[in-house]
Amino acid sequence: MCGIVGLFLKDKSLEPQLGALLSTMLVTMTDRGPDSAGIAIYGAADDREAKITVQSATPAKDFAGLEVELERALGTGVTIEIKSTHAVISLPKDKLEAGRAALSELRPDIRVMSSGDTIEIYKETGLPKDVVSRFAVASMSGTHGIGHTRMATESAVTTLGAHPFSTGSDQCLVHNGSLSNHNNLRRELKHQGMRFETENDSEVAAAYLTAEMAKGKNLGEALEGAVDDLDGFFTFVVGTKSGFGVVRDAIACKPAIMAETDRYVAFGSEYRALVNLPGIDTARVWEPEPATVYFWEH
Numbered sequence: 001m002c003g004i005v006g007l008f009l010k011d012k013s014l015e016p017q018l019g020a021l022l023s024t025m026l027v028t029m030t031d032r033g034p035d036s037a038g039i040a041i042y043g044a045a046d047d048r049e050a051k052i053t054v055q056s057a058t059p060a061k062d063f064a065g066l067e068v069e070l071e072r073a074l075g076t077g078v079t080i081e082i083k084s085t086h087a088v089i090s091l092p093k094d095k096l097e098a099g100r101a102a103l104s105e106l107r108p109d110i111r112v113m114s115s116g117d118t119i120e121i122y123k124e125t126g127l128p129k130d131v132v133s134r135f136a137v138a139s140m141s142g143t144h145g146i147g148h149t150r151m152a153t154e155s156a157v158t159t160l161g162a163h164p165f166s167t168g169s170d171q172c173l174v175h176n177g178s179l180s181n182h183n184n185l186r187r188e189l190k191h192q193g194m195r196f197e198t199e200n201d202s203e204v205a206a207a208y209l210t211a212e213m214a215k216g217k218n219l220g221e222a223l224e225g226a227v228d229d230l231d232g233f234f235t236f237v238v239g240t241k242s243g244f245g246v247v248r249d250a251i252a253c254k255p256a257i258m259a260e261t262d263r264y265v266a267f268g269s270e271y272r273a274l275v276n277l278p279g280i281d282t283a284r285v286w287e288p289e290p291a292t293v294y295f296w297e298h
């Protein structure tokens, strides 16, 4: 099992509702995965600022004084918004790499969930309803978002093992299924310089797409490659700063349903995830074909 939801907005007037719509979709999928839940939200772009979403098992200790210490290390203004075990650090774009390096020096136990221009990732063990309320996801606005509720198959039930996985700037991936060649692929990707935080198969798929896009492919082309290079079962939903993609393996035994109107594109593991979306009764609804890439871009 595992439940996936995704929402890519075409109509800007829906953006303030993105978090609320996605939260409802994800909570509806709770019985597909009770282990952990997570959500990636692509918010408004800022010309000058980038952001890093971090997680700590001891937030009171790790986040105390961090803003001042980072400002001192980087020689520039930084803002930190704390949300439970997570915090979003906003900093000048040209300080993103230096910021990540300073973070691992200053707070070695902090984990980076995502970094980039617009992405924020929140994920924890527990049920979707608890995860979305803990991080106030319903109040978030954005252009697109992806959610996942996990029933673990390949690695431990931990915060880092929860989906979405982010292995590149503004990228994320969620997965329903299990890969059979992830250990070999992880070794190859490590030789190419990719770093891994978990033993999870889905993290390898995310890193595979990051590595392919680093070679110059767009998300759609990287997903085409995944159909050939990844063995096992998968329905993937992936996001980039401006893109949203879906692909299933050639057997496509993991369920998937999509809906499109002139206001949005939506994905659910099952149709019941989509029933509360505005205008769903007149949407074009279809089951994505096996081994076929679906890809939208703003």
Ligand SMILES: NC(=O)CC[C@H](N)C(=O)O
Pocket (backbone or CB within 6 Å): 001, 002, 150, 151, 152, 153, 154, 155, 161, 175, 176, 177, 178, 179, 200, 201, 202
């Ligand atoms: N049930 C699933 O689809 C699990 C997805 C993935 N293999 C994981 O363990 O996280």
